Amino acid sequence: MSKATPKITFIGAGSTVFARQLITDILHIEGLDEGTIALVDIDAARLELAHQIAAKLVEISGKRWNVESSTDRRKVLTGSDFLVNTIEVAGLANVRHDFDIPMKYGINQCIGDTIGPGGIFKALRTGPAWLDILHDAEELCPEAWVLNYTNPMSILTLVASKGTTMRTVGLCHSVQGSSKQLASYLGVEYDELEWKCAGINHNAWFTELSYQGQNAYPLLLERIQDSEIYEKDPVRFEMMRYFGAFVTESSGHFSEYVPYFRKRPELIERYCRAGYLGETGFYANNWPEWRRKNEGTIQAMLDGSAEIPFNRSHEYGSYIVEGITLNRRQVIYGNVRNTGLIDNLLDGCVEVACLVDRNGVQPTHFGPLPEQLAALNRSHMAVHTLMSEALLERNKEAARYALMLDPLSAAVCSPAELSDLFDEMWEAQREFLQPFEK
Numbered sequence: 111m112s113k114a115t116p117k118i119t120f121i122g123a124g125s126t127v128f129a130r131q132l133i134t135d136i137l138h139i140e141g142l143d144e145g146t147i148a149l150v151d152i153d154a155a156r157l158e159l160a161h162q163i164a165a166k167l168v169e170i171s172g173k174r175w176n177v178e179s180s181t182d183r184r185k186v187l188t189g190s191d192f193l194v195n196t197i198e199v200a201g202l203a204n205v206r207h208d209f210d211i212p213m214k215y216g217i218n219q220c221i222g223d224t225i226g227p228g229g230i231f232k233a234l235r236t237g238p239a240w241l242d243i244l245h246d247a248e249e250l251c252p253e254a255w256v257l258n259y260t261n262p263m264s265i266l267t268l269v270a271s272k273g274t275t276m277r278t279v280g281l282c283h284s285v286q287g288s289s290k291q292l293a294s295y296l297g298v299e300y301d302e303l304e305w306k307c308a309g310i311n312h313n314a315w316f317t318e319l320s321y322q323g324q325n326a327y328p329l330l331l332e333r334i335q336d337s338e339i340y341e342k343d344p345v346r347f348e349m350m351r352y353f354g355a356f357v358t359e360s361s362g363h364f365s366e367y368v369p370y371f372r373k374r375p376e377l378i379e380r381y382c383r384a385g386y387l388g389e390t391g392f393y394a395n396n397w398p399e400w401r402r403k404n405e406g407t408i409q410a411m412l413d414g415s416a417e418i419p420f421n422r423s424h425e426y427g428s429y430i431v432e433g434i435t436l437n438r439r440q441v442i443y444g445n446v447r448n449t450g451l452i453d454n455l456l457d458g459c460v461e462v463a464c465l466v467d468r469n470g471v472q473p474t475h476f477g478p479l480p481e482q483l484a485a486l487n488r489s490h491m492a493v494h495t496l497m498s499e500a501l502l503e504r505n506k507e508a509a510r511y512a513l514m515l516d517p518l519s520a521a522v523c524s525p526a527e528l529s530d531l532f533d534e535m536w537e538a539q540r541e542f543l544q545p546f547e548k
Contacts, residue, residue, distance in 0.1 A: 122197030123149035124156030135428030149179035209394035237501035238545035280445030284358040312359035362388035369521035433466030
């Protein structure tokens with residue numbers, strides 16, 4: 111069990127929106143009134159903003175938490191009970207490369223940071239730094255729980271479990287967010303909705319969905335006849351209609367995971383919508399501006415011209431801290447190694463329900479997925495396996511094979527085209543891929 115005054119270290123704390131919310135969540139844990147929040151970022155200016163907002167949040171809470179920060183993670187890792195990973199490696203420098211070069215080859219991405227060419231190259235940039243952090247943790251805080259929020263979630267969490275001894279769980283908000291959306295689409299009270307959900311991150315499936323003891327899928331299929339409801343999530347409703355289950359990732363991002371919706375212009379026009387519902391280049395075109403505005407918002411919070419939100423979110427991080435530190439049982443959905451948890455998926459990273467208490471994060475056995483859903487998951491798990499080989503063995507060619515197996519990329523391009531695409535992206539990002547050049 112973690113000590114009653116835990117040390118929680120945020121790596122990549124300069125991503126201030128996320129760090130601010132997770133710190134807020136931790137400060138809301140009833141009975142956990144003191145501890146240390148340690149902040150690490152290689153960008154000193156962004157780290158200072160994060161330190162100031164963390165100190166302000168502690169002041170608002172009235173609790174007795176200390177805040178410390180450093181650009182040198184080794185100075186603060188010692189004694190950490192929890193590591194929260196939110197790093198972004200060279201994202202600003204490469205967000206255009208991740209979208210523009212694949213688009214030349216006809217691969218149309220909406221988000222492009224978790225799967226596809228953009229996700230694969232984000233993994234190549236991020237993985238070496240991630241492993242360095244974990245190896246430092248093995249030396250300086252080997253008993254800490256590592257909570258990974260950085261994408262590509264499945265690849266990075268699998269690499270952690272294969273290449274280090276750190277206890278790592280990958281955390282997302284797609285299960286809790288999607289379940290709330292389902293209650294809204296059904297027009298029912300959220301607290302009365304029951305479900306079973308499992309798969310891989312962004313591709314987990316609500317295999318059972320019930321309301322007041324009755325299967326809710328017939329009602330949901332009826333509800334989507336209303337175009338106002340259908341238009342809120344077209345891709346996910348199409349998958350539900352033809353594959354039999356609702357998936358956990360938003361229509362826009364999920365459309366990149368499968369070969370059905372983005373391979374021809376007429377399909378994009380039919381199924382994809384503005385913003386997070388599938389807009390072409392949505393992330394690449396907006397993320398740099400979002401980041402700039404966020405820093406302005408944080409500054410406004412600090413100088414008093416903007417209110418500082420102080421509400422607990424549904425992110426799982428604080429519930430894990432609460433469960434382990436105070437032995438209050440929680441159920442979260444975590445990304446963990448598939449040690450027989452989903453019967454018809456092989457070794458890899460899966461997303462399943464987990465019990466949390468003083469014994470840590472304990473994944474639960476799900477059983478088999480419906481075969482058509484398992485098959486969709488397996489195609490991505492093959493990519494994850496190859497990317498873990500690329501990162502752990504510094505094997506560039508394994509990453510090339512991963513790109514060739516990516517479902518959307520393979521639906522659009524020939525092997526020769528994908529190999530050329532890989533080389534072009536590698537050359538554009540070579541400066542940030544130095545661990546593979548040695």
